[in-house]
Structures are given as structure tokens and as C-alpha cells.
Amino acid sequence: MVGTDNGRNVTIAMIARLAGVSVPTVSRVVNGRSDVAPQTRKRVEELLTRYGYRRRSPTRQTAAGLIDLVFNDLDSPWAVEIIRGVEEVARSSGVGTAVSAIHWRISSAKQWLDNMRARSTEGVILVTSMVNPPLHAEFCRLHIPVVIIDPAGVDPRESPTIGATNWAGSLSANQYLLGLGHRRIGFIAGPPHLMCSRARLDGYRAALGAAGVPVDPALVRPGNFHPETGYLAGTQLLALPDPPTAIFASSDQMALGVYEAVRKRGLRVPGDISVVGFDDLPEVRWCSPPLTTVRQPLAEMGMLAARTVLRLAGGEKTDSERLELATELVIRDSAAPPRRR
Incomplete structure (x- = not known):
């Protein structure tokens, strides 16, 4: 809590709620980062001024945000390649990566959601999944952007999806x-x-x-x-x-x-x-x-998903709701003309 408005404490969370954006987006505006859409930055700055928000000193700035990367399971090198791509973008953007495997059990999903609420999340990347209505409603309430890699189906809520051809x-x-x-x-x-x-x-x-x-x-x-x-x-x-x-x-x-x-x-x-x-x-x-x-291109899919989440967190729009990266046939030694029978 860093400022007052008629005797009330003003927090980044309050400004985020009023601006209709995520807490990390407000934090980026406060800390002078450039990865925020101009219109979003203007709206947040107007609210910061209106409610008398006082920036913290450099030694007490808000901790860096995270990208939540959620898998059904992590028992495949396929998942490792996705993680590698997401982490490369996250690291270069100054944010962390929180990797979870929840197997879409109700208890695991609930625990993950509770943990996510408690931290500064830039956005969520779901892998081989869909956003069910209750989870989507919670993401909307918290203004958390969601991107899906290899979705289970066409999402009627139009979360951006990343895939391959x-x-x-x-x-x-x-x-x-x-x-x-x-x-x-x-x-x-x-x-x-x-x-x-x-x-x-x-x-x-x-x-x-x-x-x-x-x-x-x-x-x-x-x-x-x-x-x-x-x-x-x-x-x-x-x-x-x-x-x-x-x-x-x-x-x-x-x-x-x-x-x-x-x-x-x-x-x-x-x-x-x-x-x-x-x-x-x-x-x-x-x-x-x-x-x-x-x-x-698994690592590239992870990189694109991370960039898309960060763009959405910054108030920007995606160019397309469905993005596909090209596949390529790699010919080695495991195929040959059929042997005569």
C-alpha cells in the first residue's frame, strides 16, 4: 500500500481493477517498462494520478511477474521443448516461469488456481487443454490473459491458440x-x-x-x-x-x-x-x-505463446486468434521402398 485517496490506502490491485487490466500490467507502467500498449498505459497513468498513487523507491519495487505454464503432465521430452521456448522469452523479458502439471484433476486444478491467485501472474499458457467456463470466469475476473498450445477443441471464448500445421x-x-x-x-x-x-x-x-x-x-x-x-x-x-x-x-x-x-x-x-x-x-x-x-517447431511454439501472453498482459491485441507454425518433413534413414513379398 503506497498512497491514499480520502484516507483510503491505494494499491496496485485497486488501480488494476479500475483499469480493467492485470496487476503486472500496472506494475510495468509504474516501473517505466515499455511493453505496455499506449492506450493501456495512458488509462493506467490517469488512474494513478487521479488516486494519488505514490511510486515506491527503487529498493522496494514490486517483484517481477511470472508466466504460468500449465501441462496435463510432464513425462515427455515434448514438454521440455515447450518449456525451453517459453523460458527463453520470459528470461529476456525479465519475468519468471512457473511450470505446473495438474493432470486436470479437480484437487490439483484448485490448488494451482489458489497458488496462482497469490502471485504476480502476467498470464497463463495452457498446453493441450481448453478453458472450462468456471476457470475462464476466474481468469476474466482477475484480468489474466490466457493462451492455449495445441487446444483440445475450438474454444468458444476465443482464447488465442498456438499450434502447428x-x-x-x-x-x-x-x-x-x-x-x-x-x-x-x-x-x-x-x-x-x-x-x-x-x-x-x-x-x-x-x-x-x-x-x-x-x-x-x-x-x-x-x-x-x-x-x-x-x-x-x-x-x-x-x-x-x-x-x-x-x-x-x-x-x-x-x-x-x-x-x-x-x-x-x-x-x-x-x-x-x-x-x-x-x-x-x-x-x-x-x-x-x-x-x-x-x-x-515445439520450442518456437512456446516462444510465440509467451510473446502473445506478454502482449495481451500489456494491453495489446493479437493479430489472429489462431496461430500456426509450419511443419517440415525431416528425411533420415528409417524409410525405404517396400521389400517385395
Whole structure:
């Protein structure tokens, strides 16, 4: 509390509430930072003047804010790449990063929300999720901006979303396999509730359809982006009476699970079956053979999400509610023309 208005203490929180912005936004104006939209800065400064707010001395300035980065879980190198991108932007902007994994259990979500209220949060980045109505209402009440990476669906509240060109990436991977001569291509899907999973399945279907190759339902298997489901689906596909000559796994971790299924069957990649993944995680270039995969710019997605949150926290508008970064097929050694049977 740093000033008075007719005998009442004036706080940054009061000014933020009156201006309709977050507490960190007011703090940035008070501390003379440049990352605030001009109109927002003007509105906040007018309120600071009107209510007689007195700036603290430099030795007592408000602590730096945080970006809250929230995952369902953190048991994947995919999450590490997102964190790396967010932290790079946060560090250069003078804010911290608070990483949470809440598994979307009610108790975990409530504890996280209580913790978030107690700290100076610039904004929230949710990964592979949606904002449910009660949580959205709380974010609005606190004037906290939200950005979603790989949303579970189209958010009717129009929170900005960050993703990659999943359909195009899947299309290019399967066109590559078709170009090598494969006609029986297995597909291992991701969680069906995620937009990125559905886009990758649609890209697979589109590539086969354009080549005049019918989609065989027996070659499409469920997965959850983790190695165990890649191993299970790979085992099932290889056991078919007419198995695929190639498998496209819609995550690198599932592709590595397929590698193990191939090994346990006494077969070889790509001599007996070709394998292609999706993500281009750092370790897949070192597996044997190095994995052909679709590069998803995960760190860049984290960086863009962090920049977007900070822009929103500063009172700026986003250029688009849905932002997609380009994917790229990275050809290595795990795919080859099919062996004659």
C-alpha cells in the first residue's frame, strides 16, 4: 500500500481493477517498462494520478511477474521443448516461469488456481487443454490473459491458440511414403480429443485418397503419444495377416515404441518395414536408424505463446486468434521402398 485517496490506502490491485487490466500490467507502467500498449498505459497513468498513487523507491519495487505454464503432465521430452521456448522469452523479458502439471484433476486444478491467485501472474499458457467456463470466469475476473498450445477443441471464448500445421505435416509424411512405393501404410493416432491428433489423421486420409489408395480401417490404431501405445499398436499391425509395409506414428515417442515392436518380431527398420514419426524430438536423430519424422517447431511454439501472453498482459491485441507454425518433413534413414513379398 503506497498512497491514499480520502484516507483510503491505494494499491496496485485497486488501480488494476479500475483499469480493467492485470496487476503486472500496472506494475510495468509504474516501473517505466515499455511493453505496455499506449492506450493501456495512458488509462493506467490517469488512474494513478487521479488516486494519488505514490511510486515506491527503487529498493522496494514490486517483484517481477511470472508466466504460468500449465501441462496435463510432464513425462515427455515434448514438454521440455515447450518449456525451453517459453523460458527463453520470459528470461529476456525479465519475468519468471512457473511450470505446473495438474493432470486436470479437480484437487490439483484448485490448488494451482489458489497458488496462482497469490502471485504476480502476467498470464497463463495452457498446453493441450481448453478453458472450462468456471476457470475462464476466474481468469476474466482477475484480468489474466490466457493462451492455449495445441487446444483440445475450438474454444468458444476465443482464447488465442498456438499450434502447428499438423494436417500438412501428416500429408507430406504420407505422400513421402507413397512416393517410395508403399500402399499399405499403418497409422497410429494420438488422443482423439485433441485438434492436432484429428488433423494428423485427416492428413493421412487425404494423402491416401489423393493417391487413389483406400483407407483400410485395420491399419488405423489408437494411441496417446506415449511409447507404450506405439509398441502395442505396432505389435498389432505387424501381426495382421497382411501387415503394412510402413507405419506412420503421429508422435516420435510412439514411433520409438514401433521400433521396439519391430525388434521383438525379429524384423528390421527400414529393411522389413519403414517407420515415420511426428515431432522431431532431439533424441530421434540418435536412435538406430535415425528417424524420419515431421518437425514440429515445439520450442518456437512456446516462444510465440509467451510473446502473445506478454502482449495481451500489456494491453495489446493479437493479430489472429489462431496461430500456426509450419511443419517440415525431416528425411533420415528409417524409410525405404517396400521389400517385395
